[in-house]
Amino acid sequence: MRYLIRRLVGGGVVLTIVSAVVFGVFYILPADPARLACGKSCTPELMARIRHTLEIDQPLATQYGRFVKGIFVGRTYLKGTTAQIQCATPCLGYSYQTDATVTSLIKDRLPATLSIAAGASILWLFVGLLTGIISALRRGTWIDKLAQGFALGGASLQIYFVGLVLQFIFVDKLNLLPSPGYVSPFDDFGGWFMQMILPWTTLAFLLSAIYARLTRAGMLEVMSEDYIRTARAKGLTKSRVNVKHVLRAAITPIVTVFGLDLGQLLGGAVITEYVFNIPGLGRLATDAVSNVDLPVIVGTVMFAAFFIVVANIVVDLLYSVLDPKVRLQ
Amino acid sequence: MNIHRKAGLIGSVAALAATAFYAVPTATAATANPSWVGPAPVIKGAVTGGTLNILNQGDFEHIDPARNYVGGTLDFYRFFIRTLTQYRTINGKTELVPDIAADLGTTKDQGKTWVFKLRPNLKYEDGTAITCADLKYGIERSYNDDILDGGTTYAHDLLANPTDYKGPYTTPTKNLSSVTCSPKGDSVKFDLQQATPYFPFVTTFGAFSPVPVAHDTKQNYDLHPWSSGPYKIASYDRGKQMTLVRNKFWDPNTDPLRHNFPDTIKVKFGFEQNALEQQFVSDSGAAQTGMTLDTEVVTNLATVSGNDKYKSRFFAFNSPYARYLAINMDTVKDLNVRKAIQCAVDLKTVLLAAGGSAAGRYANSLIPSNISLAYRNFPVCGRDVKMNPESQIAAAKALLAATPNAKKDLILAYRDKGVEPARAEAAQQALQAVGFTVTMQKLPRAGYYTAIGKRGVSGEPDVIQTSWGFDWPAASGIVYALLDGRTMLATDSHSNYSRSNVPAIQTLFEKADATIATAPQEKLLGDIEQKLIQDYAAVVPLYIETSNFMAGSKLGGVQPDGGYGTISPLYAWLKK
């Protein structure tokens, strides 16, 4: 318990520093966000007013303080001279370019990213572990060689290449799948599933390769450990040893990698979303970058960092459950 | 003349169709035209009923008439917004017609004051009468652009403004005295800052539409503008969907340009370009009874254009956009160097980089050939660019050789968007082939037009790749904005990106300002444009872009709109 609290506090500190860095860096951008928001018929007076509503006229520290405060207690943004916009907790900022709070933008985009991450991670974990286990148990056979070849190939391929090739084959040539995109599974489950197949398989193909390699290497290493030999010598059946000891020991590092990969992915599968035209968090962020929509950039980067930090903490906790050797103080 | 507009929106603003003809209003014409009375001309084969689907990538920026400035939306929102005047396109012919007005306006002082008669018996969606006071209020609220951002600024720029008038929200006690209703409320009078012969074009914009004070919810009016047209908003879930249903108080006999064939119109947002294109190509799902208002949806021209399978559903027509290179006359002072640039640029590789002849047509002028009163087909660098678009290498080299100490290091600015980098590279190649050294200045999408208008800054570009879509189909909507140096500031060229400010041309502009009738003014503006291109080499026109759209197979009545250069849903009907 004390360990958990310490980890949480540590995560909080990391997030605070990340947010300060992100905030500081992006608010010294060469482009003037007020000028971009001002648009047509921009008079110096209107510009000054926008600077005021965007709060660029405040010192950086003040701006940052308000940003942090907004996350915890919400805040109000000014629009024009009279209009006020409520931004409820957790307020990550307000995008004047799209007239929406960053939180609501993220909320709109999160389901698409979650869809990709959930389906793909189940698939890659399953395929990766299975391939790795078979490979390790049948070491040196043709199955192992095939699996290793697949793993090496997958680890050397790129989403933006494989994605296009699969689209070319399954969408354009064979007409088996619809063009990838996103519909809510609650509106059209079948459509959602069909459109997600390509992103899932592409991601899973590339990532399961890495997991297969990790699993195989992990299992082989554990199998050569003395205690496994002892277990065998004691007369335990081979499969029992494999399941009880080998897999359990080998899976620990995989949990780590999986947690970190998932954390990264939840913050926005930037390239996957780009290749398959899926309006998720990654697209939100890349669009914000090209529009120099600062509040959205800061908000999405913060949100992604949040997932990574949380994933780190969860991984550490899982570690203690899975690996009895790790004892937390 | 203060035609100051949001350059950032160029590329989405008004346009005209290839076959369109513009009935230019003569300034004194008052005679009522029988075609100005409703109902709108019959559309052959059209039947009533069904649901029309409109599938868009993103939500409308704004549908509040005071705030919208996007071509596709200007076209679409005519379903529920009526303006003083409006465009009507029938059988490929586009003309300006009175909408809530009963005529196209009359002026007795060469365009400084305008009087429009108003149509009687018009009603909103709740059955209440549309009054002249509502029209005036609609104009007034467009002054409150701190709250109602977006939209055109023509009312503010052209009307004689009372001191410190900031709109009804900020200055409720003040009166926009330059707009006056007749005692009976059957006509409206506008006092302008100066003679503006093209004013009836300007009144097609949303600021010149009636808004009932009682229903004005300020910035939230954007969610439900009170309908004066054949449909009203039944529901609008921002970012997701909008549903329009019939407005039973709209009377076709009062409307010379609108129909209401579908029972329901559903607008859905949040499609991705590729997925949308795929849906239209395969004619599947909602796309079968649908269309999109987004430009640049059909990108895979190689598959679609020229394939008979898609012919009946594929629309290719002149978009509003003239793509061109502005030569910075501040930094490239030598006429021969500017002419050498004009000769060197290879229109062929430029258009190929944009996608070839499916993407546009070579242009010698920034005025599209449809604007017949102003357009003329003159040679650029001694050749007809339509027959001979290739680089004139020898001519360019000769010009450079004849110039001692010619400026040969050029900075070429371009926007990082779509095919624009490839086009800029094509220009770079051609310029380098004649002996220039070209440094590429790639600028981000956001703020591009602000950046290229900055004068006297370090690294100011010598050649600027840009484009223009005009707000109304006439030379007055192009030449004043792009080539008039009189309103230019020392730090900001406005949209005069070539910074042209030649005294001899200024005299011509003054002459054009003073021209009473529209036709002679159009001719004078055509002269000015030809001179600036031929004699001063201020710009290199590249091509007039073609718009490519697709619609579903079950839709009839879909056509390019001459007023906005978009594909119009206004007469769409559903095949049984």
Add this chain to the structure above:
Amino acid sequence: MSSTGTSVPAIEGRSPSRLAWEKLRRDKTAWVSMTIVLVFIVMALASPIFQWIIKTTPDAFHPNTLNDARGALPLGKLGGVSGHHWFGVEPRTGRDIFLRFVYGARTSLLIALAATTVATVVGVLIGLISGFFGGRIDQFLSRTLEIVLAFPSILFALAITPVLEGVLENSGVPKGNASRIPVMIIVMATFGWPYIARIVRGQVISLREREFVEAARALGATRTHLVFKQILPNLWAPILVTVALNIPTFITTEAALTFLGAGVIEPASDWGAMLLHSVPFYSVDPLYTFIPGIGLFLLVLGFNLFGDSVRDALDPKSAR
């Protein structure tokens, strides 16, 4: 050494590096992968020669190879493959794909190697300091590392590229690739060093207490001497493995950044940019997608395989 018990020749004393080398030399995969990598390196270095043979430049447009009426796609089969244009031409520009491919290899390798070098130097230094000194310094550096790893790297890289570029340009570096490429190297190295630092730190901690270091310390060696003369020479194996496995990561990151628009500025050739441009054409001109895609695959595969071989060769426990 080998647990599979391959025939052991006459017993003689051999240094670990010698052993590793021998092992590597006998590894067929190592030879194949090294060949792949070398072919690409030679190809990249020879790109001006190809330019001379083909008698055009990678930037030159060839409008006559394009079909004006069909969306400016290449004329002829397979995206315009011909005796003159070996890999065909780019749609809409007619630029020679082969030349852009070989110059693209140059860009990829150059940036990836530079980023690897920077990340390795920084990572090794920080890992050394962190591991050797321990205590507060280690605490501080480990936190820094943790924070860097908490950034969503690709997203942050995309967002920060224009910022850093602006900073470079304001300090007088010319616009364009002159400032963009250094920015890419900095950004990639920034997110790359923690992995190296972590490995080095771990190794240093285990070496720190070993007898030979203790002995040197007892003899009064300075810290600098201990770090650079005693510990560093014992780290070359893990560093080498990390470098070998980092290069392909950087190659793909570079391509990804360019693919997302935060990479090399055109007209400079780059594989990521080629893939990006091929997106609208992948269904009508698939070869244009395949060429940079396969190139990237082979190069990364080559480095990955080579990295594996090096690791196996250096790891006494490994058995292949």
